[in-house]
Amino acid sequence: MERLPLHGVRVLDLTMAWAGPYATRLLADMGAEVIKIEAVNNWDLLRAFTGQPPNVERVWNKSPYFNHVNRNKYGCALDLSHPRGKELFLRLVAVSDAVIENFRSEVMENLGLTYEVLSQVKPQLIFISMPSHGKTGPEAHFIAYGTNVEQLSGLCHLTGYADGPPQKTGISYGDPMAGVAAAGALALARWQRRRRGRGQYVEVAQRENLINVIGEYKDERFADVVSRYRNQDALDAIIAAWTKERTKEQAADALAAAGVPASPVLSVPEVFQSEHLRSRRFFETVAHADAGTWEMEGPHWRFSETPGHVRLPAPCFGEHNDYVLRGLLGLSEEEVEALRTEGITGETPNWAVHE
Amino acid sequence: MSDPDSSLADLRVLDLSDGVAGAYCTKLFGDYGAEVLILEPPGGHPLRRHGPFPKDRPDPETGALWLYLGTNKRSVTLDIARPTGAALFRRLLAEAEVVVESFPPGRMDALGLGFEELRRIKRRIVLLSVTPYGQDGPWAGRPATNLTAFAAGGQMSLTGEPDREPLKNAGYQAEYQAGLQAFAAAALAAHYADAFDVPQHIGIAAMECMASVLELYLPWWAYLKRDISKRRGNVMSGMVGVFPTADGHIGLHVMPRNWPWFCRALGREDLIEDERFRTNYSRLQHNDELEAIVYAWAAEQKAKDVYRRAGEARAPIASVHTLQDHLDSPQLRAREYFHAAAGCGSGVTMVDQNRSLKAAASGREDAPAFRLG
Known part of the structure; x- marks a missing residue:
């Protein structure tokens, strides 16, 4: 078997929440050594979505949402706002391939960690930023999360019942869409780097990325009124009379057997139990030191020669501090202890940050 | 059309796909500067038949969906099911890095153009198959549309008001999700094939793309066995x-x-x-x-x-925001998101370190979709 496509590619992952971490999950699934960098006072807020009482031991390592999005990654706690943390980060940049961040648009500049600075350390570096509105323009400093991005894209305006208001979609749709785009952009930047010998700065503006999938600029609800088939409502009533006498599976199976495109509307637990996905071995078992053993969705990019798998559970907070600080940077045990004492690294996040 | 200065001009993509997913995948390649060639069946690409059309007059050259998804591509009419077409395809293949297709599973094999044959012709080929349900499993051959794939992937059950029927996201979102994922996977595999001489057949299933992004709903069910996936309409909370x-x-x-x-x-x-x-x-x-x-x-x-x-x-x-709000947006205008031609920006700016960001954003004009043949 060949090695995984991104074997030996080290990605310093400063992203948090969903958009950026989804990008780096795709890279980690394909074999990249993704090092997720958090800090005691600036940790990934998905760790707080635990679904468990706050007094559960080390509950920040038991958030299922975090643990699904961050599987196959390593974790290191390093305070980039501290001069010593910054210095160590730049040393990591020197031995890495890519840096990716999805902070508010000005944060990397405030930290003094712009592409200009990092590419001095490593000209081959690929630097990906994922600001919601882009890093330029009059709204660059506005803040938007995934559901805001869909409101800004037109998707919310266009989605809804014929007689109703604009509708929020079921998930924070802008987040994963930006994540996939960033992973693709990294791949192309690597293609270009192989030819030019140097890296580049890539900006994924989440809002613009989502406008792209509204591409054809059609207001469906108006178009629907104009082009609606005659007698559509009567037809709907006839079909509904037939479907209501059957379960959703029976109806879909009968239609599919007759060559009609049909699918039951699967709930989330039904997706998890889907015979189709199970037969494709979509779900894989993961064992996590703090959170235990359960099944999660595996890599959905099905590569024939180098299939990806869940190889590592999501990192506990600061789990790989020693690997990164001592192994990659060569610090002594005493130096790491000094960082711990000053709060520049650690194994316990400050819970109050996301309270 | 590829920009001669772009170092993606040597990434050549053959597009045999017939739906939005494949077309969006190859549009992204084209937008970034790769060379994309659509191989249209006689009679034209199926997406040419999709409206809306100007003045509601159907025309294979003027459908909005086609003009959007066909941007930055070339087109040639070629029937790979016939000997002449298949022979031409083999010749094009020798000069290509990526092939994108969306036939029902098994169709390429039946034509004698399965992955094993393609890699025999071009050692480092990446074959990307993007379909609703994937290349195997009991639903692989099921008839499907964007709507049914969206229903199967779990997202529809989450969308809409709790006391009403579930909703589809506007447009072709099952297909766009699959197309975007297909693009990223194929780009990564193309680099790997190029650098390490390993070909790849990639299967992308829209259903799995959607099932992999069920936010916290699937993780909570998988780990806590707690189902919080009831439709909640427009308001999750006061926040x-x-x-x-x-x-x-x-x-x-x-x-x-x-x-x-x-x-x-x-x-x-x-x-x-x-x-x-x-x-x-x-x-x-x-x-x-x-x-x-x-x-x-x-x-x-x-x-x-x-x-x-x-x-x-x-x-x-x-x-x-409405679509008119996009056109009026000071932010999108300042960033020159809308280009002169039929297309619009990729949302991703790849900035050469020797050029300013603004120059990179404005220094490009899209090529319009190619006319049939």
């Missing part, structure tokens, strides 16, 4: 949701750290230290009161005013 204003709608997405800025944007600094709302937990405990405050406040606002004020106040509130 996350779409609320009516006097003239339109706004959306809030307030995370714990944003609370003080959110209160200031509401003109309610008194709420910051209010015992009922001091922590995320207490805000959820008093959510009915918080929602009532937000509804009452929003009802008196104008959506665009709130968007500007909240933006300056660093609070995550957005007005629900």
Whole structure:
């Protein structure tokens, strides 16, 4: 078997929440050594979505949402706002391939960690930023999360019942869409780097990325009124009379057997139990030191020669501090202890940050 | 059409696909500067038949969907099911890095053009197959559309009001999700094939793409066996949701750290230290009161005013933008998102380190979709 496509590619992952971490999950699934960098006072807020009482031991390592999005990654706690943390980060940049961040648009500049600075350390570096509105323009400093991005894209305006208001979609749709785009952009930047010998700065503006999938600029609800088939409502009533006498599976199976495109509307637990996905071995078992053993969705990019798998559970907070600080940077045990004492690294996040 | 200065000009993509997913995948390659050649069946690509058309007059050259997805590609008419077409395809293949197809599983094999044959012709080929349900499994051959794939992937069950039927996201979102994922996977495999001489057949199933992004709903079920995936309409809480204003709608997405800025944007600094709302937990405990405050406040606002004020106040509130709002947007205009030709920006700016970001963003014009043949 060949090695995984991104074997030996080290990605310093400063992203948090969903958009950026989804990008780096795709890279980690394909074999990249993704090092997720958090800090005691600036940790990934998905760790707080635990679904468990706050007094559960080390509950920040038991958030299922975090643990699904961050599987196959390593974790290191390093305070980039501290001069010593910054210095160590730049040393990591020197031995890495890519840096990716999805902070508010000005944060990397405030930290003094712009592409200009990092590419001095490593000209081959690929630097990906994922600001919601882009890093330029009059709204660059506005803040938007995934559901805001869909409101800004037109998707919310266009989605809804014929007689109703604009509708929020079921998930924070802008987040994963930006994540996939960033992973693709990294791949192309690597293609270009192989030819030019140097890296580049890539900006994924989440809002613009989502406008792209509204591409054809059609207001469906108006178009629907104009082009609606005659007698559509009567037809709907006839079909509904037939479907209501059957379960959703029976109806879909009968239609599919007759060559009609049909699918039951699967709930989330039904997706998890889907015979189709199970037969494709979509779900894989993961064992996590703090959170235990359960099944999660595996890599959905099905590569024939180098299939990806869940190889590592999501990192506990600061789990790989020693690997990164001592192994990659060569610090002594005493130096790491000094960082711990000053709060520049650690194994316990400050819970109050996301309270 | 590829930009001669772009170092993606030597990445050549053959597009045999017939739907939105494959077309969006190859559009992204084309937008970034790769050389994309659509191999259209006689009679034209199926997407040419999709409206809307100017003045509602169907024309294979003027459909909005085709003009959008066909941007930055070349086209040739070629029937790979016939000997001459298949022979031409083999010759094109020798000069290609990526082939994108969306036939029912098994069709390429039946034509004698399966992955094993393609890699025999071109050692480092990447074959990308993007379909609703994937290349194997009991549903692999099921007839499907964007609508049925969206229903199967779990997202439809989450969308809409709790007491009404579930909703599809506007447009072809099952296909766009699959197409975007297909693009990223194929780009990664193309680099790997190029650098390490390893070919790849990639299967992308729209259903799995969607099932992999069920936010916290699937993880909570998988790990906690707790189902929180009931449809909840527009309002998740007083902190996350779409609320009516006097003239339109706004959306809030307030995370714990944003609370003080959110209160200031509401003109309610008194709420910051209010015992009922001091922590995320207490805000959820008093959510009915918080929602009532937000509804009452929003009802008196104008959506665009709130968007500007909240933006300056660093609070995550957005007005629900219409398509006209895009065209009027000072942000999108300042960033030159809309290009002169039929297409629009990729949303991703790849900036050469020797060029300024602005120059990179404005120095490009899209090539319009090619005419048939």
